[in-house]
Amino acid sequence: QDRLEQEMKRAVRNKTTLALLLIDLDKFKDVNDSLGHAKGDQLLIETTRRIKALIRDSDTFARLGGDEFTIILPGNDSLININRVVENILKEINKPFDLNDGHVGYISCSIGITQYPNDAKTVDDLLKNADQAMYAVKATGRNGFSFFTKEMQQAVQNKIRITNELHEAIRQKQLEIYYQPIIDLATNQLVKAEALIRWNHPKKGLISPAMFIPIAEESGLIIEIGGWVFIEAIKMAQRIQQTSNKLIPISVNKSAIQFNRPRDRNWLEFLDSSGLPRGAIIVEITESSLITDSENVKNQLMLFKELGIEVSIDDFGTGFSALSYLNKFDIDYIKIDQSFIRNINENQSNRALTEAIITMAHKIGIKTIAEGVETEEQHHLLKSFDCDYAQGFLYSKAVT
Template identity: 40%
Template sequence: MRPAARALCRHEGAQSEAVVAMARPPRLLETLLANLDGMVYRCRDDAHWTLEFVSEGCHALTGYAPEDLLLNSRISFLQLTHPEDRAMVRSHIDTCMRERRRIDIEYRILHADGGVRWVWERGVGLYNAAGKVEAMEGFLQDVTERKEAAQALQEAERRYRSIFENAIEGVFQTTPDGTYIAVNPALARIYGYHSPEDLIVGLRDISHQLYVEAERRTEFMRLMEQHGSVSNFESRVYRRDGDIIWISENARAVYDDSGKLVCYEGTVEAITERKLYEAEMRHHATHDALTGLPNRNMLHEHLQRAIQVARQKGGLTAVAFLDLDQFKFINDSLGHQVGDELLKTVAQRLQACLRDTDMVARQGGDEFVLVLQNQTGGELGIAEVMQRILATVARPWQAGDREFQVTASIGVSRYPVDGKDVETLLKQADSAMYRAKEQGRNNFQFFAPWMDTQVSNRLEMLINLRRALDQEEFKLYYQPKLSLKDGSVIGAEALIRWQSPEQGMVPPDRFIPFAEETGLILPIGEWVLRTACHQNKRWQQAGLPTIPVAVNLSPRQLNQSLPEFVSDVLRQSGLDASCLELEITENVVMKDAEKSVATLHALKRLGLQISVDDFGTGYSSLSYLRRFPVDALKIDKSFVRDIVRDADSAAIVKAIISLAHILNLRVIAEGVEDEEQHAFLKENACDEVQGYFFGKPMTVEDFTAWLTRQAGTGR
């Protein structure tokens, strides 16, 4: 380097050092600046914002020592600024210098550790006499925590707003006097308004404009005052178009710091579909699916209430047991469809004969029970009603182009003369009905003490059933169960038949109810279980497919000793428990739910399967499914029979299949008789089927041959 150049450099370096020295504050001020929580600076207004002075706070703020930044010795002030913020910061500072305003800005810097910090900068420009900026002085403070907290708050508010705006449930805030403050779009949709604003403007009086029953708002306020909140508060409300829907509310009272009530806030869920479904299921649990009349369960409840009223207020209550005289002939000769139409017609005629306070229920089959309350006319008044019923039932009835006349036999018992409880009154009326049958039918008979419950034909039935057990007249038939997925055989149901020497083959509906009543069902049920298990083991030993065989349990069998008995049968037969399925009905377990659940769990521990038979026709189709350890539901054949032509039956079947699958249960449809029913069940994801369309109940020999053929075809 030339001497002149070296001299010039020495001059400029000395000049810079002089500037820095001039900018260096006195010792006391330097100590004060070092203790500030931030960085004090002086810089030039050049392309790099070259620092002429920087306080000791620089290190804590940037991670660099002051000497690293002075005169851009290691890094410039510009390089400290985050690349994405440089243009914004440059523009702000240039504007402030030009307009002689104070610098006030937040931006990001790059820390020496590679991280990003937010800083808040405040500064001023220093101008010469000509008005030109000579330098800038200011202060930078780390505001990262505050910035991140603010951003987190903004994000939380954004998420809350998103949840509020996009929630499926309605969300609201109301004043204590019933005016909406804020609502979300979902609530507007539920109530039938175009927007939240429309709802707030249009729905100003919740008590009178919203609730169908005004007392629901009163109850809402009472609960709020008492508990400060409501949960699952269900009400009927008006939509904007006048339609009525069901809603469920969850809400709480909001208070300010002084304890003053500010508002109510909460959520609203539309539950109309659920309420309709629950009402439908309740109806089916208490009403006969065919006639729409109350079923046996509702009959017992109604008769119990009638007895209580009569006990408290006096008066005569009559129970009439009605049985159609020619129903079996019509049902067998003309078919089930005609028989069903007859039952519905008789149900309508019986209802027309009664007062609003009376009741007619379908007991089952062609049997109906009438409960007549407060019969002030005594036996004469009851007799007049019975004569009117007999005449009404016997009116000609048209079936296609043929006309029939169906008569009835009626037995009547009275409270308190003939009995003081439900079971006794029904039993006495049943006995009187059999007396009416013996008297030539198409008449009614009052119960009399001399009428023994064991009338002659029933006594004969008892004798014959006892003999049938001793002489091995019972036979088991087997009906196959098939998978709807691939048509393979996946099980069979054991069905009892009685080969009577006098009557020939007697179907179970002729003798099982009597066996239940007399207690003979216990030894009969034990015989069925033993026989089915031993036969299934013999099939397996013969090399036939291993399938479970289902056996029906009666109400009397479901007791605490049943698990031990089943275990003994499985051990004696050598049959694996997984090859046995026990079928129970809803009414069986609900008679004593607590004992039933213990018994069923004990059975499940053996490793067998449990299914619910006749599902949808019993006591409570939903309440126990979560409590009892069942594997499958069997849809009652009364629903399957009508699924193609009856929308209600189809809807019930779909609902049962959906419910079962939600609860991880298999669904079995029984009574499948044609391709249309088969196609419907397959389309709606039913799991298993049985019925005449696939195979009728067969003798052991016939079923063995059938199962052998199925195994040979690989199905």
Template identity: 40%
Template sequence: MHAVPAPLTEKPVVLVCDDDITIRLMMRETLEREVITVIEAADGKQALEMYKQHSPDLVLLDVSMPHFSGYEVCEVIRQSPLGADVPVVMVTSSDDLSSINRAYESGATDFLAKPITWQILGQRVRYMLRASRAFRDLKRNEERLKRNEEHLKQNEERLRVLAYFDNLTGLPNRQMFNEDLQRSIAQAKREGLKAALLFIDLDQFKRFNDTLGHAFGDKLLNRVAEQLKTRLRPGDLLTRGVDRLEDMSLARLGGDEFTICLTQVAQNEDVARVASRVIESISQPMVVDSYEVVVTPSIGIAIYPDDGDEIDSLLKNADTAMYNAKAKGRGRFQFYSGEMNARALQRLRMENELRKAIDNNELRVAYQPKVDVQQRKFIGVEALVRWDHPKHGIVSPAEFIPLAEESGLIVDIDNWVLHKACHQASEWLNMGITCPVAVNVSALNFKKTNLVERIKTALREADLPASLLELEMTESIVMSDIELNTERLTQLKEMGTSISIDDFGTGYSSLSYLRRLPIDQVKIDRSFVNEIDCNNEDMAIVKAIIAMSTTLKMEVIAEGVETTTQTEKLSKAGCHRLQGFFYAKPMPAKFATETLLAGFDALPAAKKLATATSN
């Protein structure tokens, strides 16, 4: 017997099916904060049993599980008496087309790609629950009013709105956008004219979300949508000389991204007029919740057939042009052009200069102290590379590190930093300062077969004990090839070095795999630490990471700590090892030496904490 689903007025029930206890724990933490009851299953067989017992309102299914895969579980649910309309979301680390098609063929409502963006999971599940309940309401209405043609048409329209319109703004959604653009391309092809795609992205929209909250951000998006709908009507455009545009469709793709499709385009000047009108409309001051705000759009424009003859190529090129508009100062539009290769040439010049940077002694190592606030002492430093360009001054790591990774130069840079850091740690040791130094290992460097030998060489040349060297690598690097990486990490661990996982929480680590890896420490990513002052969801994720680390007997450290409040919340949650600007910025070796000699209590942050504690 199948249980009867709970009435819609009751607390919704979500079944979370995943063989990874870490994922289940984080999903429970996130969904329970949305006032959702969570039941769990660790494998496919248990998932079917729990579904039969509880008839949940929504199912989150991991694709790869023991006994039955997520696809098989979904197929069984769809065949059950009450399973036809239950939303089933596949959770998978594979986002290729074949995996997505397999999910939909098995009956999935949607899919969720790993790594999971935890901050929006609750909202997404809430949205699907609302849509599911609306869908069930419509079905009951259809059965009750099936003899009434007028009511039936209304219900069909409501279903169409759910499928083709954005729930927040009421604008056409991505599905309708794809169909509209396909029709625009077909029409332009038949008539021998052009079509245009305008890709609109709001500049620095994240700043509004971060400072005023997501509810405010949603209201701002609604206001922007209203501006576009009311001020870009065909009649309004015609009065401004755009008399060759006979069709226009507006859509919201998601987040702060909007699109406009134009057909019957005879010349690019007409498209430019529309883009200018969009910028003018959106850039007007708007009052939202008593705040007057000004938001500007950056617009990328791709023309059919010049810039592509299918949806994917047009969207990609319009997106490229949009980023080019942002790079030129935001609040402007940019047509896609092959001349954008000039940016690639600029990157090539920088790559060539970066190749010479090591030989020209332009690279520097900065050391950022790490502290234990409970024991009030330094526990080590992280070695960070800086580029002092002879013409441009200090080049941001955010600019040259991705370039170094793409070009392969990161291996040489990693090796240079490793040798510098080992010699500095050895120098400190000779001064009586025992200070472990952490160096970052890039993905490309980690895959090199001679990595272990190069680290041994650096330690030997610096006469540094391996116990004073910490190797940091990101979660995604470690999980990329678990069998091979387990062997590599074991070799590094057997040398006596310690292993730390950087940016933890942003990837898709499995608890079963983490138990097998010789990891000493996980570092909570700064993206979670940044928001714990005001975001309960991020605090819940941080607590889950701390709890997991404790269970696995790993040390845990938080990076990006910038405030007293963050320090207090992390320490209260059981994370006493911290790193961030609140304690010390990355500094040259000379100042790092002075800082270490002065001790923890000499830090301005230590004095602030002491004052806060006394108060």
């Protein structure tokens, strides 16, 4: 930081600019875990040698710790020069690393770039900007570079604001659960429901989960929120049974983050103490959850199976849709995403895909639920395909 401050003062005196690069090695942990720390250290030494060979004596290179490095490029008022340095670094880091004893390491890197004085006027702000730019690369697939933009700063500030407001929303009980009925297409009877969370913001009204759930996942708040949704869904299933003497299973979305937290299982204890059968709750997961940490997810899904809790894949067809995962994880239901249903009458491809999904699912013992059904035509077509269940505005909006 001292060197950066000196270079900033020099830039002011010389009326020039400087560029700050933050480099983070992608998948370095994999090398450390698979080949050991000694090989990891060897890779870091070779990385340092390769990068130093690409920069000038007047440039400053330092390792920040772990697998992060920084470079200061003084007097660099040309984007062409910055791009050239960055592209050369990416090219060199992508080359194989000979780690001796027949071992070879393969990594890439993500580089965030910010400029003084255009982007910021202080050391802390420059480092923060470079970090934001670097994480923007990570978010879009790694192995690349990104210049800091004001939009990134606004996005981060917006994320912080929503996180703070979400903490307050939990405390003030602003989160609400709506329930959308799921209909048996063979009988037209209500047989299940899906729990859908909404944020009833005091100033902005109802906020869609698409706006705040990703931030809740990133901040870890999803653990508290998700556990609360499960508890509330169990209470609703209790009330329905008490008033109608009928069990209506309620499906609840479970984030991939929740699979990694043991204390998230408190709802299972609550379910057992409720007097309801375990089939009163259906766990909904996304296709991406199956890929994220498949062994951990598999173990928990096997536990659900042993406990008699059914599992559904939400928005099927929008993610990986790897058929091997359907057998591997012993899924009970797949929910066909509404993007397929929306134009099912007019779009031949959507119609063919929907029918194929239903047929395939039935052949391996999985039941199907169509999402977003809005017209009688869609209803009748799905029924002709032998789809098992459906939900959507045709039957009912989500209600409290």
